[in-house]
Amino acid sequence: MSKLQRIVIFGATSAIAAACARQWVMRGNSLFLAGRNENKLESLLADLRVRGSSGQQIEGITVDLNDFERHEALFTRAEQTLGGVDLVLIAHGTLPDQSACEQSVAMTMEEIRTNALSVISLLTIAANRMETQGSGTLAVITSVAGNRGRRSNYVYGSAKGIVILFLQGLRNRLARRGVTVITIKPGFVDTPMTAHLEKKGLLWARPETIATGIVTAVEKRQDVVYLSSIWRWIMLIIRHIPEGIFKRLSL
Ligand SMILES: NC(=O)c1ccc[n+]([C@@H]2O[C@H](COP(=O)([O-])OP(=O)(O)OC[C@H]3O[C@@H](n4cnc5c(N)ncnc54)[C@H](OP(=O)(O)O)[C@@H]3O)[C@@H](O)[C@H]2O)c1
Secondary structure, three states: OOOOOEEEEEOOOOHHHHHHHHHHHHOOOEEEEEEOOHHHHHHHHHHHHHHOOOOOOEEEEEOOOOOHHHHHHHHHHHHHHHOOOOEEEEOOOOOOOHHHHHOOHHHHHHHHHHHHHHHHHHHHHHHHHHHHHOOEEEEEEOOHHHHOOOOOOHHHHHHHHHHHHHHHHHHHHHHHHOEEEEEEEEOEEOOHHHOOOOOOOOOEEOHHHHHHHHHHHHHHOOOEEEEOOHHHHHHHHHHHOOHHHHOOOOO
Protein backbone atom coordinates (compact mmCIF):
# COMPACT_ATOMS: atom_id res chain seq x y z
CA MET A 1 0.00 0.00 0.00
CA SER A 2 1.64 3.24 -1.07
CA LYS A 3 0.09 5.59 1.50
CA LEU A 4 -1.44 5.01 4.92
CA GLN A 5 -5.08 4.03 4.76
CA ARG A 6 -8.13 4.54 6.96
CA ILE A 7 -9.75 1.11 7.01
CA VAL A 8 -13.20 -0.05 8.15
CA ILE A 9 -13.78 -3.77 8.69
CA PHE A 10 -17.30 -5.17 9.04
CA GLY A 11 -17.32 -8.60 10.69
CA ALA A 12 -13.89 -7.79 12.10
CA THR A 13 -13.83 -10.66 14.59
CA SER A 14 -13.86 -13.24 11.78
CA ALA A 15 -10.60 -15.20 11.77
CA ILE A 16 -9.80 -14.03 8.23
CA ALA A 17 -10.67 -10.38 8.96
CA ALA A 18 -8.67 -10.37 12.22
CA ALA A 19 -5.64 -11.68 10.34
CA CYS A 20 -6.08 -8.85 7.78
CA ALA A 21 -6.37 -6.31 10.61
CA ARG A 22 -3.07 -7.51 12.10
CA GLN A 23 -1.28 -7.10 8.76
CA TRP A 24 -2.77 -3.66 8.11
CA VAL A 25 -2.05 -2.33 11.60
CA MET A 26 1.57 -3.42 11.36
CA ARG A 27 1.84 -1.42 8.13
CA GLY A 28 0.83 1.73 10.07
CA ASN A 29 -2.80 2.04 8.95
CA SER A 30 -5.74 3.19 11.11
CA LEU A 31 -8.66 0.85 11.73
CA PHE A 32 -12.32 1.00 12.70
CA LEU A 33 -13.69 -2.46 13.49
CA ALA A 34 -17.34 -3.50 13.60
CA GLY A 35 -17.91 -6.91 15.21
CA ARG A 36 -20.80 -8.71 16.88
CA ASN A 37 -19.06 -10.49 19.73
CA GLU A 38 -17.99 -7.93 22.35
CA ASN A 39 -15.37 -10.10 24.08
CA LYS A 40 -13.74 -11.13 20.81
CA LEU A 41 -13.78 -7.53 19.57
CA GLU A 42 -12.21 -6.16 22.76
CA SER A 43 -9.42 -8.73 22.75
CA LEU A 44 -8.75 -8.10 19.05
CA LEU A 45 -8.57 -4.34 19.65
CA ALA A 46 -6.17 -4.87 22.57
CA ASP A 47 -3.96 -7.09 20.43
CA LEU A 48 -3.93 -4.56 17.57
CA ARG A 49 -3.09 -1.64 19.88
CA VAL A 50 -0.03 -3.53 21.12
CA ARG A 51 1.09 -4.06 17.52
CA GLY A 52 0.33 -0.48 16.42
CA SER A 53 1.78 2.86 17.41
CA SER A 54 0.26 5.85 19.22
CA GLY A 55 -0.37 7.78 15.99
CA GLN A 56 -2.76 5.14 14.67
CA GLN A 57 -6.52 5.14 15.33
CA ILE A 58 -7.59 1.65 16.41
CA GLU A 59 -11.25 1.75 17.44
CA GLY A 60 -14.25 -0.52 17.30
CA ILE A 61 -17.96 -0.97 17.87
CA THR A 62 -20.15 -3.93 18.79
CA VAL A 63 -22.98 -4.41 16.31
CA ASP A 64 -25.23 -7.08 14.84
CA LEU A 65 -24.92 -6.35 11.12
CA ASN A 66 -28.38 -7.78 10.46
CA ASP A 67 -29.65 -4.60 12.11
CA PHE A 68 -29.80 -2.68 8.80
CA GLU A 69 -31.22 0.44 10.45
CA ARG A 70 -27.83 1.03 12.08
CA HIS A 71 -25.72 0.82 8.91
CA GLU A 72 -25.83 4.49 7.88
CA ALA A 73 -24.95 5.71 11.40
CA LEU A 74 -22.26 3.05 11.66
CA PHE A 75 -20.56 4.32 8.52
CA THR A 76 -20.81 7.93 9.71
CA ARG A 77 -19.24 6.92 13.04
CA ALA A 78 -16.38 5.19 11.21
CA GLU A 79 -15.79 8.26 9.02
CA GLN A 80 -15.79 10.59 12.03
CA THR A 81 -13.46 8.33 14.03
CA LEU A 82 -10.93 7.92 11.22
CA GLY A 83 -11.39 11.34 9.56
CA GLY A 84 -12.51 9.63 6.32
CA VAL A 85 -12.53 6.11 4.88
CA ASP A 86 -10.17 4.78 2.19
CA LEU A 87 -10.87 1.05 2.38
CA VAL A 88 -13.83 -1.06 3.49
CA LEU A 89 -13.54 -4.83 4.04
CA ILE A 90 -16.81 -6.72 4.50
CA ALA A 91 -16.08 -10.10 6.07
CA HIS A 92 -19.00 -11.30 8.19
CA GLY A 93 -20.88 -14.45 7.27
CA THR A 94 -22.40 -17.69 8.49
CA LEU A 95 -22.21 -21.21 7.09
CA PRO A 96 -25.75 -22.59 7.34
CA ASP A 97 -26.90 -26.13 7.99
CA GLN A 98 -28.17 -26.86 4.48
CA SER A 99 -30.51 -29.71 5.53
CA ALA A 100 -32.05 -27.61 8.30
CA CYS A 101 -32.60 -24.71 5.87
CA GLU A 102 -34.41 -27.04 3.46
CA GLN A 103 -37.02 -27.61 6.18
CA SER A 104 -37.27 -23.99 7.34
CA VAL A 105 -38.20 -20.90 5.36
CA ALA A 106 -37.28 -18.72 8.36
CA MET A 107 -33.80 -20.19 8.65
CA THR A 108 -33.19 -19.89 4.90
CA MET A 109 -34.31 -16.23 4.89
CA GLU A 110 -32.08 -15.48 7.89
CA GLU A 111 -29.05 -16.96 6.11
CA ILE A 112 -29.77 -14.94 2.97
CA ARG A 113 -30.20 -11.87 5.17
CA THR A 114 -26.81 -12.34 6.85
CA ASN A 115 -24.77 -13.48 3.86
CA ALA A 116 -26.33 -11.32 1.13
CA LEU A 117 -28.77 -8.58 2.17
CA SER A 118 -26.72 -7.09 5.01
CA VAL A 119 -23.69 -6.98 2.71
CA ILE A 120 -25.69 -5.24 -0.03
CA SER A 121 -26.97 -2.68 2.47
CA LEU A 122 -23.43 -1.85 3.64
CA LEU A 123 -22.12 -1.77 0.08
CA THR A 124 -24.84 0.62 -1.10
CA ILE A 125 -23.97 3.11 1.64
CA ALA A 126 -20.20 2.79 1.25
CA ALA A 127 -20.35 2.93 -2.57
CA ASN A 128 -22.29 6.20 -2.62
CA ARG A 129 -19.92 7.84 -0.15
CA MET A 130 -16.83 6.70 -2.04
CA GLU A 131 -18.35 7.75 -5.35
CA THR A 132 -18.88 11.24 -3.91
CA GLN A 133 -15.28 11.46 -2.64
CA GLY A 134 -14.00 10.04 -5.96
CA SER A 135 -11.71 7.46 -4.36
CA GLY A 136 -11.64 4.35 -2.20
CA THR A 137 -11.66 0.57 -2.21
CA LEU A 138 -14.47 -1.84 -1.40
CA ALA A 139 -13.33 -5.41 -0.72
CA VAL A 140 -15.82 -8.17 0.07
CA ILE A 141 -15.20 -11.76 1.14
CA THR A 142 -17.58 -13.95 -0.87
CA SER A 143 -16.80 -17.61 -1.62
CA VAL A 144 -16.09 -20.05 -4.42
CA ALA A 145 -19.44 -21.56 -3.32
CA GLY A 146 -21.08 -18.57 -5.04
CA ASN A 147 -19.88 -19.75 -8.47
CA ARG A 148 -22.34 -22.61 -8.86
CA GLY A 149 -25.33 -23.91 -6.88
CA ARG A 150 -24.64 -27.34 -5.40
CA ARG A 151 -27.06 -29.52 -3.47
CA SER A 152 -24.80 -29.70 -0.41
CA ASN A 153 -24.76 -25.92 0.25
CA TYR A 154 -26.91 -23.96 -2.17
CA VAL A 155 -28.42 -21.67 0.48
CA TYR A 156 -24.96 -20.36 1.39
CA GLY A 157 -23.81 -20.51 -2.25
CA SER A 158 -26.76 -18.57 -3.60
CA ALA A 159 -26.34 -15.85 -0.96
CA LYS A 160 -22.69 -15.47 -1.91
CA GLY A 161 -23.69 -15.59 -5.59
CA ILE A 162 -26.04 -12.63 -5.11
CA VAL A 163 -23.16 -10.62 -3.66
CA ILE A 164 -20.77 -11.69 -6.45
CA LEU A 165 -23.17 -10.39 -9.13
CA PHE A 166 -23.89 -7.23 -7.15
CA LEU A 167 -20.15 -6.53 -6.88
CA GLN A 168 -19.71 -7.11 -10.60
CA GLY A 169 -22.26 -4.43 -11.38
CA LEU A 170 -20.92 -2.09 -8.72
CA ARG A 171 -17.38 -2.43 -10.12
CA ASN A 172 -18.70 -1.62 -13.57
CA ARG A 173 -20.47 1.48 -12.19
CA LEU A 174 -17.62 2.77 -10.01
CA ALA A 175 -14.62 1.99 -12.24
CA ARG A 176 -14.86 5.44 -13.86
CA ARG A 177 -15.38 7.15 -10.48
CA GLY A 178 -12.00 6.28 -8.95
CA VAL A 179 -13.38 3.50 -6.72
CA THR A 180 -11.97 -0.06 -6.74
CA VAL A 181 -14.30 -3.00 -6.07
CA ILE A 182 -12.66 -6.31 -5.15
CA THR A 183 -14.44 -9.68 -5.04
CA ILE A 184 -12.55 -12.11 -2.80
CA LYS A 185 -13.33 -15.80 -3.32
CA PRO A 186 -11.69 -18.10 -0.79
CA GLY A 187 -11.92 -21.86 -1.02
CA PHE A 188 -11.60 -23.96 2.18
CA VAL A 189 -10.19 -22.00 5.13
CA ASP A 190 -9.46 -23.36 8.61
CA THR A 191 -11.52 -20.97 10.80
CA PRO A 192 -14.25 -21.28 13.47
CA MET A 193 -16.80 -21.32 10.61
CA THR A 194 -15.46 -24.66 9.40
CA ALA A 195 -14.55 -26.06 12.86
CA HIS A 196 -17.04 -28.93 12.43
CA LEU A 197 -15.53 -30.11 9.12
CA GLU A 198 -12.72 -32.58 8.67
CA LYS A 199 -9.69 -30.62 7.44
CA LYS A 200 -7.48 -32.80 5.37
CA GLY A 201 -5.72 -32.14 2.12
CA LEU A 202 -3.85 -29.47 0.27
CA LEU A 203 -6.93 -27.37 -0.52
CA TRP A 204 -7.27 -26.15 3.07
CA ALA A 205 -5.66 -22.76 3.81
CA ARG A 206 -4.88 -20.89 7.02
CA PRO A 207 -6.61 -17.55 7.66
CA GLU A 208 -3.23 -15.78 7.71
CA THR A 209 -2.52 -17.01 4.16
CA ILE A 210 -5.92 -15.78 2.96
CA ALA A 211 -5.27 -12.43 4.70
CA THR A 212 -1.98 -12.03 2.83
CA GLY A 213 -3.89 -12.62 -0.41
CA ILE A 214 -6.48 -9.98 0.54
CA VAL A 215 -3.84 -7.40 1.52
CA THR A 216 -2.05 -8.01 -1.79
CA ALA A 217 -5.30 -7.78 -3.78
CA VAL A 218 -6.00 -4.38 -2.20
CA GLU A 219 -2.49 -3.15 -2.98
CA LYS A 220 -2.76 -4.30 -6.59
CA ARG A 221 -6.38 -3.13 -6.96
CA GLN A 222 -7.40 -6.50 -8.36
CA ASP A 223 -10.97 -7.19 -9.47
CA VAL A 224 -11.67 -10.83 -8.63
CA VAL A 225 -9.29 -12.89 -6.49
CA TYR A 226 -9.38 -16.63 -5.84
CA LEU A 227 -7.59 -17.63 -2.62
CA SER A 228 -5.68 -19.76 -3.14
CA SER A 229 -5.31 -19.28 -6.89
CA ILE A 230 -5.83 -23.00 -7.66
CA TRP A 231 -9.55 -22.42 -6.97
CA ARG A 232 -9.85 -20.37 -10.16
CA TRP A 233 -9.11 -23.52 -12.18
CA ILE A 234 -11.15 -25.84 -9.96
CA MET A 235 -14.19 -23.58 -10.32
CA LEU A 236 -13.61 -23.17 -14.06
CA ILE A 237 -14.03 -26.93 -14.40
CA ILE A 238 -17.00 -27.09 -12.01
CA ARG A 239 -18.76 -24.21 -13.79
CA HIS A 240 -18.42 -25.92 -17.16
CA ILE A 241 -19.86 -29.32 -16.24
CA PRO A 242 -23.11 -29.56 -18.24
CA GLU A 243 -26.24 -29.26 -16.09
CA GLY A 244 -27.49 -32.70 -17.24
CA ILE A 245 -24.37 -34.32 -15.72
CA PHE A 246 -24.08 -31.90 -12.80
CA LYS A 247 -27.50 -32.73 -11.38
CA ARG A 248 -26.45 -36.37 -11.00
CA LEU A 249 -23.25 -35.57 -9.09
CA SER A 250 -23.00 -35.62 -5.28
CA LEU A 251 -21.31 -32.27 -4.89
N1 LIG B 1 -13.83 -20.50 6.35
C1 LIG B 1 -14.03 -20.82 5.07
O1 LIG B 1 -13.77 -21.97 4.63
C2 LIG B 1 -14.56 -19.77 4.12
C3 LIG B 1 -14.54 -20.05 2.75
C4 LIG B 1 -15.03 -19.10 1.85
C5 LIG B 1 -15.52 -17.91 2.34
N2 LIG B 1 -15.55 -17.67 3.68
C6 LIG B 1 -16.11 -16.40 4.12
O2 LIG B 1 -15.12 -15.70 4.85
C7 LIG B 1 -15.76 -14.76 5.71
C8 LIG B 1 -15.11 -14.84 7.07
O3 LIG B 1 -15.39 -16.11 7.66
P1 LIG B 1 -14.33 -16.91 8.55
O4 LIG B 1 -13.98 -18.12 7.78
O5 LIG B 1 -13.26 -16.00 9.01
O6 LIG B 1 -15.23 -17.45 9.74
P2 LIG B 1 -15.47 -16.90 11.22
O7 LIG B 1 -14.19 -16.74 11.95
O8 LIG B 1 -16.50 -17.83 11.80
O9 LIG B 1 -16.10 -15.47 10.99
C9 LIG B 1 -17.42 -15.19 10.70
C10 LIG B 1 -17.73 -13.88 11.38
O10 LIG B 1 -18.97 -13.35 10.95
C11 LIG B 1 -19.55 -12.74 12.07
N3 LIG B 1 -20.99 -12.56 11.91
C12 LIG B 1 -21.90 -13.48 11.53
N4 LIG B 1 -23.13 -12.92 11.52
C13 LIG B 1 -22.97 -11.63 11.91
C14 LIG B 1 -23.86 -10.56 12.11
N5 LIG B 1 -25.18 -10.69 11.91
N6 LIG B 1 -23.37 -9.37 12.52
C15 LIG B 1 -22.05 -9.22 12.74
N7 LIG B 1 -21.14 -10.20 12.56
C16 LIG B 1 -21.61 -11.40 12.16
C17 LIG B 1 -19.22 -13.68 13.20
O11 LIG B 1 -19.42 -13.02 14.43
P3 LIG B 1 -19.51 -13.82 15.82
O12 LIG B 1 -18.09 -14.01 16.26
O13 LIG B 1 -20.30 -12.92 16.69
O14 LIG B 1 -20.21 -15.12 15.52
C18 LIG B 1 -17.78 -14.02 12.90
O15 LIG B 1 -16.91 -13.06 13.47
C19 LIG B 1 -17.25 -15.11 5.70
O16 LIG B 1 -17.93 -14.20 4.85
C20 LIG B 1 -17.27 -16.50 5.09
O17 LIG B 1 -18.50 -16.78 4.46
C21 LIG B 1 -15.07 -18.56 4.58
